[in-house]
Amino acid sequence: xxxxxxxxxAGVTPDPQTGSILTPIYQTTTYVQPSVDxxxxxxxxxxxxxxxxxxxxxxxxxxxxxxxxxxxxxTGMSAIHATMLAFLSAxxxxxxSDVAYGGTYRLCTKILTKFGIEFTFADGSNVDAVAAAVxxxxxxxxxxxxxxxxxxxxxxxxxxxxxRDAKAVHAVDNTFLTPYYQLPFELGADxxxxxxxxxxxxxxxxxxxxxxxxxxxxAEAVRFIQNSTGTIMSPQVAWLTLQGCKTLSVRMxxxxxxxxxxxxxxxxxxxxxxxxxxxxxSFPQHELSTRxxxxxxxxxxxxxxxxxxxxxxxxxxxxxxxxxxxxxxxESLITHPVTMTHADVEPEExxxxxxxxxxxxxxxxxxxxxxxxxxxxxALEQV
Amino acid sequence: xxxxxxxxxxxxxxxxxxxPVFGARAAPIYQTTSYVFPDTDTASSIFNxxxxxxxxxxxxxxxxxxxxxxxAALEGGSAAVCTASGMAATFCAITAILSQGDHIVASAxxxxxxxxLMKNTLPRFGITTTFVDPTDNxxxxxxxxxxxxxxxxxxxxNPGLDILDLDAIAKIGADHHIPFMVxxxxxxxxxxxxxxxxxxxxxxxxxxxxxxxxxxxGGVVVDGGNFDWGATDRYPTITExxxxxxxxxxxxxxxxxxxxTRIRAEAMRDIGPMMAPMNAFLLLQGLETLSxxxxxxxxxxxxxxxxxxxxxxxxxxxHPSLPDHSxxxxxxKYLPKGAGSIVSFGVKGGRExxxxxxxxxxLASHLANVGDAKTLVIHPATTTHSRIDAxxxxxxxxxxxxxxxxxxxxxxxxxxxxxxxxxRAAKRIAKG
Numbered sequence: 001x002x003x004x005x006x007x008x009x010a011g012v013t014p015d016p017q018t019g020s021i022l023t024p025i026y027q028t029t030t031y032v033q034p035s036v037d038x039x040x041x042x043x044x045x046x047x048x049x050x051x052x053x054x055x056x057x058x059x060x061x062x063x064x065x066x067x068x069x070x071x072x073x074x075t076g077m078s079a080i081h082a083t084m085l086a087f088l089s090a091x092x093x094x095x096x097s098d099v100a101y102g103g104t105y106r107l108c109t110k111i112l113t114k115f116g117i118e119f120t121f122a123d124g125s126n127v128d129a130v131a132a133a134v135x136x137x138x139x140x141x142x143x144x145x146x147x148x149x150x151x152x153x154x155x156x157x158x159x160x161x162x163x164r165d166a167k168a169v170h171a172v173d174n175t176f177l178t179p180y181y182q183l184p185f186e187l188g189a190d191x192x193x194x195x196x197x198x199x200x201x202x203x204x205x206x207x208x209x210x211x212x213x214x215x216x217x218x219a220e221a222v223r224f225i226q227n228s229t230g231t232i233m234s235p236q237v238a239w240l241t242l243q244g245c246k247t248l249s250v251r252m253x254x255x256x257x258x259x260x261x262x263x264x265x266x267x268x269x270x271x272x273x274x275x276x277x278x279x280x281x282s283f284p285q286h287e288l289s290t291r292x293x294x295x296x297x298x299x300x301x302x303x304x305x306x307x308x309x310x311x312x313x314x315x316x317x318x319x320x321x322x323x324x325x326x327x328x329x330x331e332s333l334i335t336h337p338v339t340m341t342h343a344d345v346e347p348e349e350x351x352x353x354x355x356x357x358x359x360x361x362x363x364x365x366x367x368x369x370x371x372x373x374x375x376x377x378x379a380l381e382q383v
Numbered sequence: 384x385x386x387x388x389x390x391x392x393x394x395x396x397x398x399x400x401x402x403p404v405f406g407a408r409a410a411p412i413y414q415t416t417s418y419v420f421p422d423t424d425t426a427s428s429i430f431n432x433x434x435x436x437x438x439x440x441x442x443x444x445x446x447x448x449x450x451x452x453x454x455a456a457l458e459g460g461s462a463a464v465c466t467a468s469g470m471a472a473t474f475c476a477i478t479a480i481l482s483q484g485d486h487i488v489a490s491a492x493x494x495x496x497x498x499x500l501m502k503n504t505l506p507r508f509g510i511t512t513t514f515v516d517p518t519d520n521x522x523x524x525x526x527x528x529x530x531x532x533x534x535x536x537x538x539x540x541n542p543g544l545d546i547l548d549l550d551a552i553a554k555i556g557a558d559h560h561i562p563f564m565v566x567x568x569x570x571x572x573x574x575x576x577x578x579x580x581x582x583x584x585x586x587x588x589x590x591x592x593x594x595x596x597x598x599x600x601g602g603v604v605v606d607g608g609n610f611d612w613g614a615t616d617r618y619p620t621i622t623e624x625x626x627x628x629x630x631x632x633x634x635x636x637x638x639x640x641x642x643x644t645r646i647r648a649e650a651m652r653d654i655g656p657m658m659a660p661m662n663a664f665l666l667l668q669g670l671e672t673l674s675x676x677x678x679x680x681x682x683x684x685x686x687x688x689x690x691x692x693x694x695x696x697x698x699x700x701x702h703p704s705l706p707d708h709s710x711x712x713x714x715x716k717y718l719p720k721g722a723g724s725i726v727s728f729g730v731k732g733g734r735e736x737x738x739x740x741x742x743x744x745x746l747a748s749h750l751a752n753v754g755d756a757k758t759l760v761i762h763p764a765t766t767t768h769s770r771i772d773a774x775x776x777x778x779x780x781x782x783x784x785x786x787x788x789x790x791x792x793x794x795x796x797x798x799x800x801x802x803x804x805x806x807r808a809a810k811r812i813a814k815g
Contacts, residue, residue, distance in 0.1 A: 025661075025664075027412055044406065239412075
């Protein structure tokens, strides 16, 4: 079955009792067991351990990624955290791509280090640098590609080979491209992590996360963490996300097409210093992006001539686009990572990995492309 | 199998079987529009009302169905139909049995929306209403015309709080063979089951005490199953063949739930005011604690009555539990657990003082709802009953200085502390 069919039908069968075409919202804590001997015979015991509505989403996401199973979480950060807890222990070492969402960086440097886990932030665009960071105790390599917010890409196949040699798990944060455009398992990765808050939901309605596993062994390890730490997704969130998934490909295509047009517009604009969008031929890893993904996504960033002051002026004066955190929704959002999403990354580290002060991150939504471009043009006019 | 029929038990369990698919203890929220049919025969039999089952959520929905069955059980009715609002319930119930040329005898003392429906909207479709003093049973009897097809009232009138003499009015209905429909919103089945006293159907805005948390708008019509529709030819919508469903005769096919079936087959299908599944779920949560909440509402109301009666800024207090209320005897008869948590009182200083009182309370919310868990206050003359002319205001028992209080579940000491803020402001106005 093709992606568009699976994004609608995978994991969802009409309710056997009523025929309800949509999975009911099982807003319940517990499940009545037929007898002691038949404990779990209907599959569910307690909604921390599993819930039919959440389960439908898990099956769908596993199907879309081509994995064996998925586990859903309350947030994307819970999904990242569960991935780390599943594969790291005190004394373990993990390699993280040096550009990653600020929350991932904070989780590693401020929290997990307290439990004796070591991290190296390596340049994901340089396979040799990743290989060089491998130690005897390296258990996990996490690459965010394209990375938030610089759009730096990691070669999933090459890093998966490094991970295999190191007997480490390779997890890919696939939030920016989703399985519609990028299939990490086909490229050799072991785990695909998502903030479902972004394109899976797509409507700015929920906060959620998911960890998809390629192997039963990994899936079991993640599920154990899901149940033990209890950072679960709620049934209401799962239900809304199930609805969002149905239009994932349609939204991704339309938003990506707009992103390409916007990136092209910005690149030609005299007041714009630079634009980073994987679809542009000027993008440093355009060839890699074309090779490992079937689309370029709807995230980009640019710098206005005049740096931070000019960028602020643009962000404060723009219409149609909303100045907000989050990304991947139908509403176009503009974000200033240095003060917003990546404020907890130290200035030196930001400078080292290319998160410059004037970087303006754009999440292209589903509005008319012309309106988005006109709004940018008008805001640039005022700079 | 044992039958567990006590009110508290029914409010938790009635209408719900444990989800057979996964065993989910809470009723699943069937947030779906449609239902996949196993085969075409099943589909056509559901469409023709030959068998139960779900086709489309405008007509039936499994989550809404749990709420419908639970309320029917609590009321002691044969069936219930939930609607998008209390007003939709009233409209659907009336139009299920009345047509052009028919007539209603209704209480003059009702929620403004009910009065407006009967005075302004239904006449456009040829249904007229005579409004009578709800405490004057002779007036009710005298208002019956040849074309009268319904007697309608609120058990506890809004906002005068006069109580219908259910037995007496049910007898008038029975004598003339006219069904008696009661809006039981203010009492809920916990305080009084109107069907037990001869009412033939009840209406609720479940937005109020039934739901109890101010979270969802909804209504319900309960079919008492105790009216003999076939005894006369006055109710053709129930007793004559219904063309849209292959000429089915609802009275013959559905007997005691023929009225509810008519609402579902016609109003839900052609007008479509369905209750949303999510609202049904929220209302089910509320209903689980109905008796606990009503007991506390009654206790707080008693304490507030005591407080208000002894307050120097209060000119008068009206509540059916007070001996000087004209409905006191009826309250004792029909509402022994308590006569509701709506209290009316007058503030010294008239209209402006009343306004000052409402504007200066902090805990009590000023809004146009009743039956919330939170204490609410409102000035009916300028809000809920503002679309009614001066004469009707008097008939409805509304005065300029009247404040309507919906006693909530807060600490009664805190409600009183809050009222002191209002009374202090009112006093400044009164002194001028």
